[in-house]
Amino acid sequence: MRVYEKRLDVEKDVADLHKQNKSIGFVPTMGALHKGHLALVKKAIDQNQAVVVSIFVNPTQFNNSEDLIKYPRTLDSDVTLLSTLSNDIIVFAPEPKEIYGSKTSSFDYDFKGLEHEMEGKFRPGHFDGVGTVLKHLFTIVSPTKAYFGEKDFQQLQIVKKLVEIENMAVEIIGCPIYREESGLALSSRNKRLNKKQLQESPLIYKTLKQVKNDFGTKSVIDLTSWVSEQFENNDVLVLEYFEIAKVSDLRSIKRKRKNTKYRAFIAVFAGEVRLIDNIALN
Known part of the structure; x- marks a missing residue:
């Protein structure tokens, strides 16, 4: 296992791999790895001749300093x-200066409105931070393919748009959500949940599954109202938002249309821990 802190070391290894015409799979993470991350890395190993995993808690995508x-x-x-x-994985675990230099700041991106929906409404500047760090990491690693989980589905769409905007030669691969047996989507933040919060948190996925089940027969307004009711009397989980949105542009809807793909998105607080999830509806 090669663990590098300096970008020059990674760039040297990557250059050698490209000289050998080897494909490079890249899994960017913020660490605190779990089985969901491992599923991404396993897919990268299966589909490429070399794999790079970055472990970097990116400061520019946190609008809450306490969360950082x-x-x-x-x-x-x-x-x-x-x-x-x-043991052949290249691990890149830099300090912020290796990514950003002397000034840790974000670029201002226009993701064609994707950045203003859902997470963008509640986390100002978040997707500028995501886009900026991935622009730097893609430049350093020069991957053939990069792997992202669908738990952060909005981020996945943002990354695809980033690659288009920056004209980068990397294929973005979306991978299914990896869940606990309870249904809770795996997240590094789950480690911060206490026993009671862990007991209650499966309600999130249970609610999404019921929405999927009822999507063909109930209106968007009725479904949204029903979801709110599921959390109103819960003394552990607080609903931040629930939205049904078009997959194509992530804009929330009031009514369904034929021949259009939709997903349901949810964000919930368990104490100070913020949990997100989503599900394909049709």
């Missing part, structure tokens, strides 16, 4: 976990 401070950092255990898949 409390985000789990577990590099040693992350590397140990990756070694269960392969």
